[in-house]
Amino acid sequence: MNNRHLFVLVTALTLAGLSFFLYKVLILEVPVTPDATLMQWNVEARINFQGVGDPIKVDMFMPQSRHRYPVLDFSFISRDYGLTSGNRDGQRLAVWSIQAARGPQTLYFRCRIRDLGARYVEPGPPPTGVQPVTLEGLEFEAAQAHLARIRARSADTETLTALLLKSFNKTPLPANLAPLLGPRPTIAQKLELALNLLALARVPARVVHGVELVEQRRRAPLISWLEVWKNPGWVAFNPKTGRAGLPRTFMPWYFGPNPMVKLSGGHDLEVNISVLKIHTLAITQAGDLGQAAQVLALRFSLFSLPIDSQLVYRILLLVPVGAFLLVLLRNVVGLKTFGTFMPVLIALSFRETNLGRGLLLFILIVALGLAVRFYLERLKLLMVPRLAAVLTVVVLLMAALSILGHQLGLEAGLSVALFPMVVLTMTIERMSVLWDERGPAEALKQGVGSLLAAVIAFVAMVNSYLEHLVFTFPELLLVLLAATLLLGRYTGYRLFELPRFRALARKDA
Template identity: 25%
Template sequence: MLKKWYIICLIFLFIPIISIFLKIFYFDYEISDVIPDKGYKLVLEIISHTDSPKSINISTFAPINNLKQRVLQEEGFSDAFNFRLQKEDNNRVMSWTADRIIGENKMRYTVKLKARAIKYVFLPDTPIDANYPPIMNKYLESSEMIQTRSEAIQKKAQKLTKNKHTLYDKIKAIHNFVIKKIKYVNFSGGLDAESTLQILEASCNGKSRLYVAMVRGLGVPARLVGGIILNRSPKKVTHQWVEIYLQGNWVPFCPTNNYFAELPNRYITLYYGDQVLFKYKSKIQLDYSYSFEKITIPKTGLSNKFKDLPINIFAIMENFEKFNISLNIFIYLLMLPLAAVILVILRNVFGLETFGTFLPILIASVLGGTGVTLGILLFFAIIFLVYLGNLLLSKLEILYHPKMAILLSLVIAVMITVFYFGLLGKNYDVISLVFFPVAIMAITINRVTIIMEEDGVKRLFVMTFNTILVILISYYFINSIFLQLMMLSFPELISFFIGLNILIGRWSGFRLTEFIRFRGFFMRQQYDR
């Protein structure tokens, strides 16, 4: 019997080793092939309200396709409005129209896009092009809000660029002036370039307009760019920055957040030019918000490249995307066998007892939605509520199953209350607790009650600490980028984990916690020998 389990274990351990060897040396397999792209799912929600019947036309901008970002999938929806998306100049304009509409109505636009950071090498000897194509003339002109020919702006630009002999040094001088000398103030309305220079403070709009006016004064085309920075969700604040035409490329500069010839991937372009974000003629009340989440996007075309592989992971990934299923779900599924091995080691080797066998892994898998701190606090709060509930209900001598139903109802009622006050206070961190599945709460309530009745309160506190520790360890293993890439590249590692579990399953020695507990006995026994 010993030889039989030993052989089975070796088979499971060596299958992935052989498979990985063949992939690398026979199929020219590289880990870089499997690394998915990072993207965003961006949602714009608009609410309009009218007290009397009106014909309404609301328009705004959809994300643009350019070198920095690419729209993969998009959809506009409303029960009451007709949705339309069309190209106007260099922008993509979406509009919602309806006739004789009254009351509150909702519109929604959802887009999946791939975005990347971009950085240009701005060489110090870059010359000013003397022969720009005619299409660039409009980016050299003065306008009502960008007063390129303003005497004050021209004098200031000349002073800043005096003794600067290269285009790089001139633009750098203007950039540093707008960054350091124009104080950022969150104005509700936008300032023009001349006013910004006069009062030396502005929002991103005023800073960018002054920047563009000064650069155009050098004889270099420049334009405003509007968009959104995906740094927190949801948000209503959009952003403006600058692009300068250099050596045949529109090069980005942000005079608000000090990006020089570069932008991070969280900058999403919505429009070019000095635009108003929303346009509508009727007198209506309009509210809007942007929300987003990070998504994983599989690379395309790799399923054919590796079609001869016994397990074509790329075909599976592409089908997830095809059926509009988040690739993150597939990644989490691959990570669960690894998390299970970690749990087995912590329980069987270290001797950490937890609530349920796989409950810590289930909780760890949802912490990405709630956040680590809030998720752990919620888990602890559930245990505390169940503890108090059991103390109160024990006096009523209620049967087990009705008691479970009452405790579950109590926890749900408290969560709904917290969720409600989170909505009122617009505390979106608290609102994210809705990601905590009811099934996990039910299992937790069941296990806590059994431990309280059979082992007492002291045992409950010890197991609570152990469970939280295992949850945190599992969470960081599940969310390790390196380990996720290894599992995506070599899913056959699941076989290795099965073999490892067989080895641990045959373990008959003391656990670490048992050794610590009985260390005095072991030391006396060794001394007697």
């Protein structure tokens, strides 16, 4: 046929399979090995306060799944409190409430967060407008005067912001700032003033609060940062130094001027955030990730299936690998087997029984089945009834082996039920026909060949690394398909046909 057509097809399949595979490995960082571990963090917020017997309501901003920091799951420990969700400043809130509580109260929020790396930083939604100015009278005048001075020295939004923040931290404070900030201003006060001044300058800005994801920290501070909009994204500034850029492992929790937790009906509110880095098997995350991050390639992976379907596909996807091995064994090596893919099916059942036990049971059943088949041969039965009879005998043999094994306390006997009985029956039939026509030597040769192929297929298919590869990257089967197509046009010699033609070589040499 047209070989060029085949090569084009093979190249296309290989490229498609490999590029999708590489995309997942390099860009999405899907692990190539089943036991690769991933960094993720357990972040916990503990909320303590005192109840005085009044109705209590506590609300807390919840961290949201963002591209770089998908929240894999979260949970609450809230005893008798009712838990609802709410919304403030367009962000999700967890709201605890109770009719009456007295004494020290503790509420927990826990979540598991993964860091996908800096590539995943989102540009963020553009601002809806400039934040409102909340200054009046004298303060307004002072703010305008200060802004005018800073503005005179700045070139653009970024330098303006940086200079503003720096001026807040000068000692002594510039004259105009003293009435605005007062003595010993807090970070919150500085940020509020910065928002006001930037509003006067018509620069959209917001405050972001978050934590630094470090190895382990019990009282992680909630860090507040100033962000100004500079098309196309938000630029963050450290309010203490005026320097731009967020810490590398800063995880934004919520935005806006409000405190993270608001309490009504109690007092002595205390919020503690703790961060702990944990290692999990990377592969358990690929699925979580698909749901958390909106990456299409991961959302539409086999991991999105229910667990029991996943288990089925874990095995099904190995069948092409076994089939490919059989192509190699039959067309390149020249091994003879009963039935084209019978060894793959046998290898599949070896996966369940384990190899030694599987081989023993298989040989036992085939040998017993053959004996019965030879007896039936003397009755001169027609083909279909004879096959049905052998099938019945095979099922009875399997049942008998299971019962016998169980009575003897051998668990091995039970796993015999996992063998595909039709495959066994056809093996017995073909083997006996071959036995009659070509003699026991040829029948045994092909029987051993089949078992050998089954063992080789088993060794490949039981490999957890391979299982992980084809299940996580089913696109690799496209590459396998390409290789199979190529082998379909393999015209070289088969290894086992060489000895047959040895006489030809001798004459010429």
